[in-house]
Amino acid sequence: MSTTFESFQLTESLQQGLKKIGFREPTPVQIQVIPTLLAGRDAIVESQTGSGKTHAFLLPLLSMLEKGHEFPQLVITAPSRELAAQTHELAKQLLEASGEEEWQMSLFVGGSDKERQIEKLHHQQPDIVVGTPGRILDLISSAALRVDHVRFLVIDEADMTLDMGFLKDVDAIASKMPANLQTAVFSATIPDKLQPFLRKYLQQPQQIILAPKTVINPDVDNWLFATRGKDKADLIYKLLTIGQPYLALVFANTKQTVDDLTDKLKADGLKVAKIHGGLEPRERRRVMKQVENLEYQYVVATDLAARGIDIPGVSLVINYEIPKDTEYFIHRVGRTGRNGLDGTAITLYSPEEESRVSEIESLGIKFTPKALQKDQIVDSYDRRRRTSRTATKEKLDPKMIGLVRKEQIKRKPGYRNKIKKAITRDRQQKRKIDARQEQRAVRKSHKR
CATH class of the missing domain: 3.40.50.300 (P-loop containing nucleotide triphosphate hydrolases)
Structure with a gap:
């Protein structure tokens, strides 16, 4: 009941x-x-x-x-x-x-x-x-x-x-x-x-x-975009204009970044509202009213909007920057996919932010890798594919890794055989050391 x-x-x-x-x-x-x-x-x-x-x-x-x-x-x-x-x-x-x-x-x-x-x-x-x-x-x-x-x-x-x-x-x-x-x-x-x-x-x-049943609403698609040295502001412009969202929220970490990105998007011809703590209260209230009345299709904001403002009809959220606190990621993405509607959340990241992405994934959030090709959003590859491939191989000592690299650079005839022999010797040496350690352990146990 x-x-x-x-x-x-x-x-x-x-x-x-x-x-x-x-x-x-x-x-x-x-x-x-x-x-x-x-x-x-x-x-x-x-x-x-x-x-x-x-x-x-x-x-x-x-x-x-x-x-x-x-x-x-x-x-x-x-x-x-x-x-x-x-x-x-x-x-x-x-x-x-x-x-x-x-x-x-x-x-x-x-x-x-x-x-x-x-x-x-x-x-x-x-x-x-x-x-x-x-x-x-x-x-x-x-x-x-x-x-x-x-x-x-x-x-x-x-x-x-x-x-x-x-x-x-x-x-x-x-x-x-x-x-x-x-x-x-x-x-x-x-x-x-x-x-x-x-x-x-x-x-x-x-x-x-x-605790929520799921950290992120299952109706929200979480897409991950690698910037790879691209101009992030240009990427944001393309992402905003490709699908014509009903209402899009773009989040940045600082007031200055919000100001700069807003100016750039306005210069590109978009009608953009900005919301952050640096605005006068009256101005913030006025902008919020205009957003609620759908006078703006695009809003650039700091996390003040993620925690403090409930804007209906948000169909797209973009993380221009990954928030410093992972909890804010939840609140940002939570602005879309409400009231039974679908939503999309896009997160931009650079190579040095791999650990931040992994931190968010540890919360149970699953990203779908995407890329922009010829002004179309397409599926991309898993950023961890190299790590996964490397993890399947037996790890070598740093000396062996150095030898491999040296021989690959030299590219002299027979270098592959040299590397194989060196690796074989290394493994044989490890086995001898392991056997000696086992024998010592046995002798110690007998003495006891």
Whole structure:
């Protein structure tokens, strides 16, 4: 018998709201998290983006809000403005569909008008706070936002919060809250550096780990392209224009690379949007709105977009550069192949990045080698074919390898026979050494 939302002790209004927004069956993360939080337990949830984790904490915590409170009851932190705005929008949609619009909710992120927020807080405190750690801490430090009566704290994308250096801010925020606070931490992974914080603030937490069935959506084709000294920007242009993708995301590791690649593609006649942390918040919001409205077919971005932005309709993802952290590869590729649709992810690599490719493959990801020939994408050969062939041969000592190379260079008559004889002598010598070692081992065992 499948679990339904009706089996949870959610408020009737939220149950009705779920039906209005088309939620029929809970996801695996929701099945485990909702009862845990409703029971009043702290939770550490290890779950991937796109698993439904936002509603996993919104539904139970919104159900437990109490009327008549003057100060915030629920605080949700997210490491980026986009993630915070996305959570705020989902909560707003849920409350409106449920007819629970009397709950006051505020979004506090960097780049917005801080003075206006302070003035508004002096008049009224919201029931629900969603925001970035830096801005929330600023408002607390300004004696504008009251968190001394908060009942629930959610730290979303905790690993990203740690990576971006915001964990100290979250620590400072949590330290201002009551000791009987119920805390839920959501993260794609739980790094060791996160453990001291978890031990400090969570009381006997329920650990919920939901590993994805596959690291990468099976509907996504992962293609691997060797650059082999080619101009990468030219290669990107050809890959973008060959198949005419519905919406393509190109990822680079730095803001400067995004700027340079965007300029190059624009010069080649493509209408390209760029998204990275160096843009003003208002500009980023404007560009995102244009992308969502399909005013752009091509987007060049840093990993900010991979973790913090959910753009519908992405049919192609290209890794212009392999990310420094393999986890970001998962988040990049995860932007495509959503909602039952197929997707393609292309990764460019150079010979010196062989180890990086192998590192990604160790996660269980399988690449299909491809190449560009006469402006057509064709199947290529496995980059490890030489390694595989070499591995089948018996290894020789470095001296023997040197001899082989010398003789091949000289190319004198009879060099093949010389090499064979040298190899035979080498093997005979090894066998003698092995036999002597075995005899010594036998003599030692007899003495004992």
